[in-house]
Amino acid sequence: MQAIQLQWIDYTILIAYVAFVIGIGLALSRYMKTSADFLTSARSIPTWVTGLAFISANLGALELVGMAASGAKYGISTAHFYWVGAIPAMIFLAVFMMPFYYGSKARSVPEYLKMRFDERVRALNSFAFAVMTIFASGISMNALAKLLHALLGWDYNFALFVSSGVVLLYVLKGGLTSAIYTEVLQFFMIVLGFAPVVYLGLKDVGGWHSMNSALQTVATNPAAIYLKDAGTTYAPNAWTSAWQPVLAGPTHNPMGVDWFAMIFGLGFVLSFGYWCTNFLVVQRAMAAKNMTAARNTPLVAAVPKMFFPFLVIVPGMIAAALTTLPDKGYRIPPPVIAQANYDKAIADVKNGNAANIADDLGKKVDAGKITSLIAANTASKLTDTQIEQGLYNSVAENDYDGVILSLVKKYCPAGLLGLALTALLASFMSGMAGNVTAFNTVFTYDIYQAYFAKGKSDAHYMWMGKVITVVGILLSIGAAYFASMYNNCMDIIQLVFGFVNAPLFATFLLGMFWKRTTATGAFLGLFGGIGSSALFHALTIAQGNTPGIKGGYLKVVSIFPSEMAQNFWLAAFAFIACFTLTLVISLATSRTKSDADLKGLVYSLTPKIVDNNAPIYQRPAVVGVVLLIVCIILNLIFW
């Protein structure tokens, strides 16, 4: 694929956006007087702002790219990551957990753990979180810089340094408030930048119903567009129904998952573990101006979150549908292939060496398409461009991560193109600012203040917060280079974080709702949970993978139909292990905190919040139930 050419208007839009986010940082800098202003926004922000920031911090560039990719690979079932894997957990956070986070006056999630349990649990959580945040940020930066390099021809280093430089500037000036405010701006940028692409794509494919009928062709023969191995076939609704293919069993849906893993593994363990305990998102709600605002933050966020599938997943479905319609001249892009390889392959097409072409391109090719390309060239000489286009269409592999930008390129004229690319950059920056602001708070309060420099002046912590912001961004850049050089190491690191995160929610659940949970129980339970997820991974594997980094390196005890199923079951297993261990060890050890110590930290010891005097639309329980009903209706519509 040719690099996209940007015009002056595209650059103008991009620069206007950058100027505004930096401007917000500058405008806020005069309010940054204490470390609390800088690191926690001093609990001053209205609900709709924290709500949109909550969702925007989570909506990184990788999610935009990845969800479109999954939309093409799995169809509407991908929406489960939203309707099952996010909404219920967000509502639970708002109604049941926010009162403890906000009410305890903790400045971070690790600090809550210290109040509820002890220093050991806090240390484990804060170190793991700090390291994980840096790597997550680095992985995302690396992916974005590569994407910009492949599609716009921008220099990798330039893309990396300029985009992180912008984030550094506005976070350093305006702290968490600046990150939250710009996240709101970025939220609108992302929605308004991608909406026209979805609209144009749907229009091109002939509307929703035409898209669905094209996707039925995909489902019955996914190998035709290189989605699955030859011979795989599904019921016609495998891409267009969210639940029926999952209920039919793992061999009947392209994700290869069963309903139990979907609901318990994704919908309960992974989802609650992320949304209810990850400081990156919880921090946004903790910045709200009062308890009601804090509790309503995840609820405000749930509204757009519920409808995001139409913005981020539908483009992938459009791409798969378009690929089956020959007259549209579109395919899900193949992996990026260097021009030199194309040139070699073009020469071989001209010489009729069909057998060499796969080697020339370094990819699998569709032999039938190559034969007819050579035949067409023999019949009447094709131009090099035509041959290259033919080769492009013959590559029998897909680069799903390229889906979203290939649609942007196809539909956006100069102007709109700038807007869509700015939206992509905005999603990248919102994700990165989220990571950086969560990192600097946890590092300053939970690591630096807790273990290295107790009892210094506030000005000192403010200064440290700023230093850590710079360090955090530098470390992220380092992690991005590391990711670009040692892809395999990155896989291992992500794997380890999967182990660390999987059991986490069990600790919170028991800690918040069972006063008998002891610090030792929580600490050892967490370790046990982490250990058992590593063990589970060492003993299981997904079909088609070889034992090693993908699992099963000790002994293959069980084989799952897909990696996704393996992940969901791993999470379920780790949760149960952590839950049981924490429970048993807590009963075996004596409590170190009295009921009075735990007031405001545990459900049964905290006075119930009476929000009867708030208007009905501001009561979290009421709003939560309404949102849950809407979410169920969405599931039924796409049943």
Add this chain to the structure above:
Amino acid sequence: MGLDIRWPIGLMFTLIGALLAVFGLVKGSESVSLGININLIWGAVLLVFGVLMLLGAIKGGKTPPSA
């Protein structure tokens, strides 16, 4: 905090919307996708959104929204 976020959002989208719409008007032939002048239409949408945000900010004065 003393800044109403609707100001920058409103200003930015008003600016970008106006820019896109004018570009669509002046360079109609370069702005067409699937037979519609998408720059003009979407520029107008952004413009309206931006102006609504600005109106909200003006009406809200210095007090942040109560929601």
